[in-house]
Amino acid sequence: MILYIAEKPSLGRAIADALPKPHKKGEGFIQAANGDCVSWCIGHLLEQAEPAAYDPEFKSWKFEHLPIVPAKWQLTAKANTRSQLNVLKKLVKQASSLVNAGDPDREGQLLVDEVIAYLGVTGDKLHQTKRLLISDLNPQAVKRALGQLRSNREFIPLSTSALARSRADWLYGMNMTRAYTLQGKKVGYQGVLSVGRVQTPLLGLVVRRDEDIAAFQSKPFYQVLAHLNTEAGATFSARWHPSEACLPYMDEEGRVLSLGLAQNVVQRITDKPALVTEWETKKRRQPPPLPYSLSALQIDAAKRFGMSAQTVLDTCQSLYERHKLITYPRSDSRHLPLEQHALAPRVLEAIGGGAGELLEGMMAPDPGLKSKAWDDKKVEAHHAIIPTEKRANLSALTQAERQLYLHIARQYLAQFYPAYQYDETRVEVGIEGGRFCAKARRDTHLGWKQLYARQQQEDRDKEVMDKEAMDKEDDFGGQLPPLVVGQALHCLRGELLEKQTQAPKHFTDATLLSAMTGINRYVTDPKIRSILKETDGLGTEATRAGIIELLFRRGFLCRQGKSILATEVGKGLINSLPESATRPDMTALWESSLNAISRKETRYQAFMQPLVESLTGLIAQAGAQLPTALAGLSSGKGFGKASGKGAGRGFSKGKARGTGRAKARGPAKSGGVAAGKTATPASKRASRG
DSSP, X not given: XXXXXXXXXXXXXXXXXXXXXXXXXXXXXXXXXXXXXXXXXXXXXXXEOOHHHXXXXXXXXXXXXXXXXXXXXXEEEOGGGHHHHHHHHHHHHHOSEEEEEOOXXXXXXXXXXXXXXXXXXXXXXXXXXXXOOOSOOSHHHHHHHHTTOEEGGGGHHHHHHHHHHHHHXXXXXXXXXXXXXXXXXXXXXXXXXXXXXXXXXXXXXHHHHHHHHHHOOOXXXXXXXXXXXXXXXXXXXXEEOOOGGGGGGBOTTSOBOOHHHHHHHHHHHTTEEEEEEEXXXXXXXXXXXXXXXXHHHHHHXXXXXXXXXXXXXHHHHHHHHTSOOBSOSSOOOOOBOGGGGGGHHHHHHHHHHHOGGGGTTSOXXXXXXXXXXXXXXXXXXXXXXXXXXXXXXXXXXXXXXXXXXXXXXXXXXXXXXXXXXXXXXXXXXXXXXXXXXXXXXXXXXXXXXXXXXXXXXXXXXHOOOOHHHHHHTTTBOSOOOOOOXXXXXXXXXXXXXXXXXXXXXXXXXXXXXXXXXXXGGGOOOHHHHHHHTTSOOSSOTTTHHHHHHHHHHTTSEEEETTEXXXXXXXXXXXXXXXXXXXXXXXXXXXXXHHHHHHTTSSOHHHHHHHHHHHHHHHHHHHHTSOOGGXXXXXXXXXXXXXXXXXXXXXXXXXXXXXXXXXXXXXXXXXXXXXXXXXXXXXXXXXXXX
16 A cells, blocks of 8 residues: 655645545545555654653753753654544554655655654655655646655655755754743743744844834935937937036935036037037846745735735635645746646646637737746746646636736746837937936837736836835836937026935835845845855745744734834844844854755754854853843733743744744754654664764
8 A cells, every 4th residue: 555645634635636546534634445545644743852851851941951952852742633543653653655645845855754753663664655746736736746756765855955944943942942931030021032043033134124214214305307409490308417526425225315416517508519429238137037936926915915924825725725726836936847838738727718808809829939037047946937737717716816816827927928118229429528327128029028018007106116125216207318429509598406314114015025035135244145045035935924924923013004113022032132143144154054054065963063052052152141122021912931841932933834843952963854763764864974
């Protein structure tokens, strides 16, 4: 008997649907006609043991216990899913071979691996375990995946990476949370001060942005426009570009701060001859936007529909699991495997039949086109989020489901249209020794952009372009008349534009997600910034939404309209912590190391040992200074007083699958996935260091 162990019941049912019928349904499993079985986890069935499991003294929070570091890691069965673990225990014993059918990512790999290890699988059965990778729950896609099973041993590095992440988050979060909660009590703060290697730097981003806004002082700056005409009577405008001689009167962003200088330019150019010094027209091509990753979709949906990151994730899970209309949603990729292109005609047919409104008045998509989205080198565990071959019934979807499905489908359709083409013209004009520039853009072929014409019009109807965007487009005016280098013009008048510098904007759902994915922008060290450009950012596709929501639940963040602000408690916490704990450098470098483990470029112990040494120093630093910034503050809503059990839970960035919570004192040893049980291949590799 082959036993397929899925990550969740919905995935288990999808696998069973592709196996021979008739089926026999049991409690927690489905048996196919050929005798093979499908069972499932319900998220994480196991969790890290509480500190008291290692030493009863750890039930009480005392600073002298810290740092708590396990000598041998332990997992325990979660109480509310223990019955399903018992089902798997019986089936694993009966099975002749096993298939890991966790979600196609780092956490999904470990989630099933740790169960296999906990249940004592060894020898040939462990060695011959297979891996099933499913990103589309439709029967035909599942059948294709069943025909492409791989050895589970190929994924040992991925599982080891997840194991290191889980334990590192546990070590850091539990110890730092206990340390600062205990110190907070000394200044009268009675709540739990949750500290995590992802949530805390994220909170730090918001706190620093709020502080920058509060300290900001607006100042005026000046621009000059030259209004020009040709001998034929055509008119256009060009903007003044100050020379190096004006640098003493400009700020670091190149804005002129001297009113007198700008007024002098206006006076000098009014009613004066002008000369075209440069004229250039370039033909431009813009390929279609890539299909969505989860973060890219969350950012777009926040801007266009006002959806929170969590709403987007939950809605996508429904479209994936319940409706089977999209592929695996927790993807960090925006590319597609080349073999997927062969499915394009069927996917396009499904979109046309179920979401024909996207193609009204349009030329038909060309399934023969292959955009840069198809690139095997840029696809790892899972590919971009795209529609499946199932035709949608839009009337059966909620408003959010409909909006996101159409959004994902439109982005996929764009891959089958030609590039958007336009002419970009730039002119430079000299007036009285000054340099003035203007640009114009003329569409020559809309290509894929025709898909977005209605959407862009709706955006224009709802809101005008914000001031920042307008400033960036200052050189773009209306259409330029035909000009040639050396052509004489006349400056009718100069116009002085007085503007005000703008404070940074408070974070929104869209900009906070964008900050998490592009975290290198917030790092000052150039070496670290360079490294971080190659990582996934702060958190992962699957966890970012949950981390943001977690900070709201703990009373560290609040909303004002669309803006996200830090509460007084959130500010107090950040201003009480060492700067290294509030900056993204550490956590993003963790991700770089974890990715290196998954690529077999570094080892488990090379990551864990320095971490424990650093943690010891951070705990000593916490004990040496009181968090006075929290004095006089009451605990944040939704996260109460410290207790011995479970306090500090959720500091890890793992998926909401029940990732563990506690540890034990002693030197760090990698051990197995479950102490006292046979390790998974991943943990064996980890123990060899």
